[in-house]
Amino acid sequence: MARRLTRISILTAMSLTFFLFEGIFPTPFFLPGMKLGLANVVTVFALYKLENEVDALIILLLRNFLSVIFSGSPTIIFFSLSGGLLSFAAMIFLKRSEKFSVVGVSAAGGFFHNLGQIFCAAVLMESVSVFFYFGALGIFGIVSGIFIGKLANSVKLPK
């Protein structure tokens, strides 16, 4: 139990650090909010390497709530949660199907993360035109998801 708690705590702190670190830099890509999502390396890692899958969800939720406090921008919680939860649901479904490797699952995670955020934007802005962004965002999510999957897979869980 102590080990489980420690791992959740450390991974949450790491995820939050990645999130804030990435936020320091202006987005290098042409769309606002288009970023690699380094914090999700931790989510994918936790989903695959920890004994309990639910721990990955706990880490994701903790990081989302903490990021609101640390970034000082309350509206991002809607985007973080819609993207994060849809992505998590898709990843756990694909992982349990046992038909895909961590790279495929993570690529789908990136795709559904951006899809969730677009849905959230459409609801908040009451506009469907935001979906025109999805061409770029969806593909970008897939590419960053592949990268994140490879990265998460290459890290070992210390005993």
Place this chain on the structure above:
Amino acid sequence: MKKNDAALIAVLILFSLVPIFFAGGDKNFAVVKISGKVFRKIDLNENKIFTLETDAGKNIIEVKDKKIAVISADCPDKICVKAGAIKNVGEIIACVPHEILIEIGD
């Protein structure tokens, strides 16, 4: 990476491209929406600067060279300012804290 992964990624890329086929509109106009309702239609052929004031805050909007941009805002994240100038149909600038949406096309 498994063979299934490649198939999954290909399917996801196809889905990403679907919305592009639905784009359309007139790129001479921009529509400004506040809380989802059309507030104003703007002719992008006239250069101008105006201030949009709502209960939530202030955004200064500039129309220049057939492009529209939010040049200043008092929201915390400034995502609308960072978005820069837009000119193509389907492009948008969103200021979520102020519930303002600017989109090209009428």
